[in-house]
Amino acid sequence: MYRKLLLFITLLPFAAVGQYHITGRVVDIATKEPVAGASVFLSNASAGTETNSNGVFTINGVRGGQYNVVISIIGYATYTQSLLVNKDITLPDVDIVQQVIALKEVRIGPVPHWARDFEDFKREFLGSTDNARQCTILNPHVLDFDFDETRKIFTATASGFIEVENRALGYKIKYMLSEFNDDYGAGTIYFEGTAFFEDMKGTKGEMKKWLKKRQQTYLGSSMHFLRAVIANQVTEEKFRVERLIRKPNSKYTGGLNNKYIETIVTTPLVTGDYTRLTDQKGEYALEFKDCLCVIYDKNSLATSIVNINAPYAYFDNNGILLNPQDVIMQGSWGDSRLADMLPVDYEPVTK
Known part of the structure; x- marks a missing residue:
């Protein structure tokens, strides 16, 4: 009757009980120096900001509830902390750890089947709806794919945020992919990760269209x-x-x-x-x-x-x-x- 689907996207509770702000400072765990330009956002929400030159950030207009606070910057391991918000919060210094980034293998010439695998990934990751047809993955080079012939499982990994432009709903999305498995034998999809939504800039006409389409999607x-x-x-x-x-x-x-x-x-x-x-x-x-x-x-x-x-x-x-x-x-x-x-x-x- 229906294709069986397991769609796992980590979402956290968001009780509508008020609006608060979260303030903190991000520092290097080894040097204790402030880290500027780090992205700080709430998982799967539209609330986020960047640290200033002193490593300080403030996220305003946060609705009460439980979140994952995610801090990300190139050269450091991504930091995640679960946080219950029911009042204004000032966090103690957040220590982040420098990370040695392994260079990806340089491949000469086209990767076999990469274009086909990318299309398969897009279909399952973005979907096949009208909204999906207006989405673009801006940095496909961060993606790698593999297919286990024995188990008939297609997997995808990403070396950084997957950046998506959704021109149907007017969002720019940064998606940190944790896992993606398409089990052909079982007919199941499993993908998990963390998203940050940012409103796209547009004309008054475009913004009106986006608001209408968001309502229709909801x-x-x-x-x-x-x-x-x-x-x-x-x-x-x-x-x-x-x-x-x-x-x-x-x-x-x-x-x-x-x-x-x-x-x-x-x-x-x-x-x-x-x-x-x-x-x-x-x-x-x-x-x-x-x-x-x-x-x-x-x-x-x-x-x-x-x-x-x-x-x-x-x-x-x-x-x-x-x-x-x-x-x-x-x-x-x-x-x-x-x-x-x-x-x-x-x-x-x-x-």
Whole structure:
């Protein structure tokens, strides 16, 4: 029915409880000298800055929640720190470590199959939607690819940030790729990393178009759905949730199709059937023994299957899964890739 997809992008909770600032100073761990020009950003958000000549940085307008603070500069190992933000924060000096960068092997002439591998990578990394067709990877030279013939697994690595220009949504994205595996045999995709979103500069007309397209991308998304669940506005936001019962197909002989016999129970579920409160403020959980079939009634093609493969799948006030690996998404949400990704601090236009 759907191609099975495991899409792992590390996203962190982002509870909407206020706006704060984070201040700190970045220094070389050996010399204790300040490090200027380091990029400092919050993972998968649009909040970020650079250190000044004294190594000092301030990130303003940070919404309360838990983040990964990422500090990156050429010549140093990337620094990552988990940080709970519920007030203005001044960090102690952040020590970063110089890193010896191994020179890449110089290859004379074209690398066999590199262009083909790059196209395969783009299709799975960016996606194949209208948004993806307006995305460009600006520095493809940072990418290397490999294919394990025995295991039928295609992998990609990056020697630096992958820089993406998304002209559909008006974002410049720096993506630090941790892992990328396309398992041809299992029909699964696994990629993980950290993104920083920056608004592109454009004309008034372009900015208006980008804002509209961001809104269109948000509507019907998993972020939109989970925020509607929290607000108990699932029906009002034009979502419908039904039970999908899957049973192993005794006649299954391999491949990606017909592995299960599927039955849809069309009686709509209510929020309490699959959502639980937790003892943590701003944290919620999905729990359901069968699959959830989520239909967005404003778009007949926007149907998604949610298979919870853990006792609970926790999510936060911003509609972000705390552990994306706890859920397998298929259909519309499973087809989404980086080109359809919005920063976790995105706020839709309200009328």
